[in-house]
Amino acid sequence: MATPSIVAITAHAGGYGADARIKWTEWLPWIAAIAVYFFAPSYLPLGSYILILILFALSLDLILGYAGIITLGHTAYFGLGAYVAGILAKFGTADPLIGLVVAAVAAGVFGLITGAIILRTHGLTLLMLTLAITSICYEIANKATDWTGGADGLSGISMNALFGQFKFDMFGNTAYLYSLVLLFVGWWLIRRIIYSPFGASLAGVRENAVRMHAVGAPVYRRLVTVYGISAAIAGVAGAALTHTTQFVGLKVLGFELSGDLLVMLILGGVGRLYGAFIGPLIYLLAQDALAKQYPEYWYFWIGALLVVIVMFAPGGVLGLIDSIRARFRKS
Amino acid sequence: MNALFSQLVSVAFHGMAYGMILYIISVGLSVTMGLMGFANLAHGVFAMAGGYVMLTMMNTYGVPFPLALAIAFVAVALGSMVLERLLYARLYSAGELAQVLFTIGLILMAIAVARLIYGTLQQPVTLPSYMQGQINLLGRDFPAYRVVVIIFSVLIAVLLWFGVERTRWGAMLRAAVDNRSMAQSIGIDTKKLFTLTFALGSGLAAIGGGMGAELLSIQPTYPFEHLVFFLIVVSIGGMGTLKGPFVAALLIGVTDTACKYWLPQFGAFFIYAAAIALLLWRPAGLFGRTT
Amino acid sequence: MSTIALQTSRLCKSFGALTVADNIEFRLEAGARHALIGPNGAGKTTFVNMLTGRIQPSSGSITLGGVDITRAAQGERVKRGLGRTFQINTLFRNLTVLDNVALGIAERVGVSAGMFRPAAAQRVVVDESRALLSSLGLADDADQQLAGLPYGKQRLVEIAIALGLKPKVLLLDEPAAGVPSLESHRIFEVLDGLPKEIAILIIEHDMDLVFRFAQRITVLAQGAVLAEGTPQQIRTDERVRQVYLGEEHG
Numbered sequence: 127m128a129t130p131s132i133v134a135i136t137a138h139a140g141g142y143g144a145d146a147r148i149k150w151t152e153w154l155p156w157i158a159a160i161a162v163y164f165f166a167p168s169y170l171p172l173g174s175y176i177l178i179l180i181l182f183a184l185s186l187d188l189i190l191g192y193a194g195i196i197t198l199g200h201t202a203y204f205g206l207g208a209y210v211a212g213i214l215a216k217f218g219t220a221d222p223l224i225g226l227v228v229a230a231v232a233a234g235v236f237g238l239i240t241g242a243i244i245l246r247t248h249g250l251t252l253l254m255l256t257l258a259i260t261s262i263c264y265e266i267a268n269k270a271t272d273w274t275g276g277a278d279g280l281s282g283i284s285m286n287a288l289f290g291q292f293k294f295d296m297f298g299n300t301a302y303l304y305s306l307v308l309l310f311v312g313w314w315l316i317r318r319i320i321y322s323p324f325g326a327s328l329a330g331v332r333e334n335a336v337r338m339h340a341v342g343a344p345v346y347r348r349l350v351t352v353y354g355i356s357a358a359i360a361g362v363a364g365a366a367l368t369h370t371t372q373f374v375g376l377k378v379l380g381f382e383l384s385g386d387l388l389v390m391l392i393l394g395g396v397g398r399l400y401g402a403f404i405g406p407l408i409y410l411l412a413q414d415a416l417a418k419q420y421p422e423y424w425y426f427w428i429g430a431l432l433v434v435i436v437m438f439a440p441g442g443v444l445g446l447i448d449s450i451r452a453r454f455r456k457s
Numbered sequence: 458m459n460a461l462f463s464q465l466v467s468v469a470f471h472g473m474a475y476g477m478i479l480y481i482i483s484v485g486l487s488v489t490m491g492l493m494g495f496a497n498l499a500h501g502v503f504a505m506a507g508g509y510v511m512l513t514m515m516n517t518y519g520v521p522f523p524l525a526l527a528i529a530f531v532a533v534a535l536g537s538m539v540l541e542r543l544l545y546a547r548l549y550s551a552g553e554l555a556q557v558l559f560t561i562g563l564i565l566m567a568i569a570v571a572r573l574i575y576g577t578l579q580q581p582v583t584l585p586s587y588m589q590g591q592i593n594l595l596g597r598d599f600p601a602y603r604v605v606v607i608i609f610s611v612l613i614a615v616l617l618w619f620g621v622e623r624t625r626w627g628a629m630l631r632a633a634v635d636n637r638s639m640a641q642s643i644g645i646d647t648k649k650l651f652t653l654t655f656a657l658g659s660g661l662a663a664i665g666g667g668m669g670a671e672l673l674s675i676q677p678t679y680p681f682e683h684l685v686f687f688l689i690v691v692s693i694g695g696m697g698t699l700k701g702p703f704v705a706a707l708l709i710g711v712t713d714t715a716c717k718y719w720l721p722q723f724g725a726f727f728i729y730a731a732a733i734a735l736l737l738w739r740p741a742g743l744f745g746r747t748t
Numbered sequence: 749m750s751t752i753a754l755q756t757s758r759l760c761k762s763f764g765a766l767t768v769a770d771n772i773e774f775r776l777e778a779g780a781r782h783a784l785i786g787p788n789g790a791g792k793t794t795f796v797n798m799l800t801g802r803i804q805p806s807s808g809s810i811t812l813g814g815v816d817i818t819r820a821a822q823g824e825r826v827k828r829g830l831g832r833t834f835q836i837n838t839l840f841r842n843l844t845v846l847d848n849v850a851l852g853i854a855e856r857v858g859v860s861a862g863m864f865r866p867a868a869a870q871r872v873v874v875d876e877s878r879a880l881l882s883s884l885g886l887a888d889d890a891d892q893q894l895a896g897l898p899y900g901k902q903r904l905v906e907i908a909i910a911l912g913l914k915p916k917v918l919l920l921d922e923p924a925a926g927v928p929s930l931e932s933h934r935i936f937e938v939l940d941g942l943p944k945e946i947a948i949l950i951i952e953h954d955m956d957l958v959f960r961f962a963q964r965i966t967v968l969a970q971g972a973v974l975a976e977g978t979p980q981q982i983r984t985d986e987r988v989r990q991v992y993l994g995e996e997h998g
Contacts (some may be wrong), residue, residue, distance in 0.1 A: 138843075142873060146866030324861055326867045327854070339822050342856070
């Protein structure tokens with residue numbers, strides 16, 4: 127895998143000399159999230175969506191920022207999870223927890239299979255394959271209208287109440303807390319992996335795959351494993367979206383979402399765990415405020431933002447904060 | 458039986474035309490990928506720009522088709538040169554992720570600009586009279602447009618091959634693709650070589666976009682819509698070769714046309730599946746080299 | 749009876765019409781200090797790449813400690829005790845020096861696939877890494893980012909990574925290459941101090957280093973073995989003089 131200079135500029139968690147204990151600053155996002163629940167109840171539906179996308183972004187960061195696998199097709203696993211959850215709920219059981227498990231397994235297995243295939247390649251070929259796989263999924267979802275609702279999407283999903291108590295209603299209380307708990311679990315898992323020896327070996331693969339081969343690491347196996355894990359988490363995020371909105375649209379498999387996710391991650395900072403928190407937050411809030419009025423202009427400026435970030439601030443928002451802090455430390 | 462044969466010929470013919478357009482557009486991408494190792498996902502933007510320029514010349518200013526195509530070539534080649542010197546060149550050693558993000562940013566900007574100037578609908582294409590209607594070859598009627606496309610594209614392919622195999626520029630190009638640092642140390646100005654080659658590749662894409670406007674319609678979503686196919690041509694063909702994309706584009710053109718004709722409910726499914734299978738068998742493409 | 753640590757038999761490699769390895773017969777004894785020299789383009793690095801498994805020979809065989817490894821994958825050769833350094837530093841530039849060394853040690857010890865306990869809690873790996881760095885004089889640099897170190901120290905890390913794998917055979921590809929002469933004495937010291945049990949093959953252009961370090965020398969020219977013997981024998985060999993030592997080398 128090539129060493130992306132974007133990722134190189136960012137500071138990474140993990141490694142054999144790192145302190146793995148959770149710092150107090152790492153609790154802030156959760157405190158903020160809970161505060162939103164109590165003080166900004168009208169934002170709960172949007173908030174739920176943001177939390178789900180943060181989980182999705184985290185899963186992408188695991189393979190993109192840490193393992194260095196450059197993909198434009200992570201939506202395939204998100205979308206698969208979303209549709210599996212939707213189809214299960216509509217035609218099978220509408221229990222949310224069962225839906226999560228099934229979606230995770232389906233997406234994870236699909237991730238392992240496709241990962242095993244495409245991770246034998248690299249660079250542009252790998253990128254193309256990720257696009258091709260997502261395109262295949264999109265085509266299937268588009269054409270299998272009996273199951274997926276095709277272009278109209280899958281509606282008529284009615285989720286059971288969580289634990290028999292908490293209904294997914296339009297106020298979004300259950301949805302928000304549901305997404306928050308899922309994000310917490312996903313974050314905790316990913317954080318563990320990053321700080322583990324496995325995570326350290328991923329960083330090694332990203333930084334210098336040749337050297338990792340030379341020290342006897344089973345590089346391919348590691349990559350396929352993390353790819354499968356990441357796919358499963360993306361699948362859970364997709365399922366959560368279905369559960370909280372009780373709808374699955376083709377958008378979950380579209381290029382637009384893929385591009386959006388990448389922008390979110392770059393905006394926040396790749397390979398920095400919390401870049402995946404900041405990026406979606408800023409992007410989605412901004413999009414909510416601005417894009418409805420001027421959609422063409424929105425994507426123009428997002429494109430320009432990407433170019434500017436790559437040229438001048440490759441570390442994203444977190445990278446900028448780091449360089450500002452470094453400058454203060456010097457003076 | 459005669460009907461089946463007729464269908465086969467028709468599919469092969471249409472597939473070839475489609476494949477030739479794919480080739481003309483993608484060959485530039487394959488060469489710059491092999492030469493600079495730069496993942497230029499925005500290559501489709503140059504094809505789209507070529508289409509828009511040509512159609513604007515024809516529809517708004519009444520410029521005849523061949524001249525409009527030539528103007529498109531020059532305009533896009535020059536424009537891409539500016540982009541290359543100002544932006545692309547800074548990212549040659551920036552790593553793949555930076556290049557992917559940058560080019561996606563360019564695509565987004567290009568799509569937005571196209572939408573603002575031309576709106577979201579397809580651009581209408583009025584072919585010159587000599588490209589409309591049918592031509593009778595060997596007792597069969599073939600659409601004139603596609604015949605012209607095939608002939609013209611083959612001509613370009615031959616010219617390109619000649620240029621790469623017989624000219625000094627071509628020799629430098631082959632050396633630099635083979636071993637860039639070695640080429641630099643024997644005095645080849647790789648910076649100029651990159652710029653020139655990039656401009657040529659983008660200009661060719663513009664021609665492909667213009668010529669192929671009837672097949673790949675010119676609309677703002679063009680760069681994203683056809684990105685996967687361009688990438689498939691380059692990956693399957695093998696990067697840094699002329700032969701590779703040619704064979705791959707033909708294969709894909711014919712296969713895609715055949716699938717759309719006989720198995721329309723599956724869409725592009727088979728192409729993707731076939732691409733995946735082919736790459737598993739030959740990860741570096743049909744004619745690529747495994748480094 | 750001395751044991752053969754590494755051996756090749758009729759090893760050949762051609763790229764089309766170009767032969768880069770021509771029937772190479774090579775033996776490395778246990779505990780040896782063996783140097784491989786030859787003019788540029790003689791095929792030395794290709795030879796090493798075949799030994800480590802980065803490229804496959806066209807024909808011939810390679811034996812490590814009596815076991816045929818000709819078809820074995822890189823990882824397997826590493827597990828069987830074959831280590832190498834690269835001519836150009838192949839390091840994890842953005843990771844710490846500690847991580848650079850620990851990654852290899854973790855693979856060897858077998859904890860590298862663990863996903864739940866923190867890496868830093870793997871005391872065995874961390875302690876061994878720090879001890880290894882200490883033995884090379886790099887203890888203070890352990891928590892620095894590798895890219896910030898001077899080139900000579902980076903070269904030492906390159907050797908450290910290979911040592912961390914506890915190899916039985918160590919292939920050193922131009923360990924002193926690119927190191928400013930002010931720092932190269934450190935490299936020499938480290939090489940002198942390498943454990944006596946390890947069989948070492950060093951590829952070098954620096955003749956001072958070669959004649960100081962090697963007990964046996966093999967000369968490679970145009971992919972074939974030109975001569976082999978003690979430093980004294982090689983120094984006085986006419987053919988070697990013509991092809992190599994007679995030329996002006998920087």
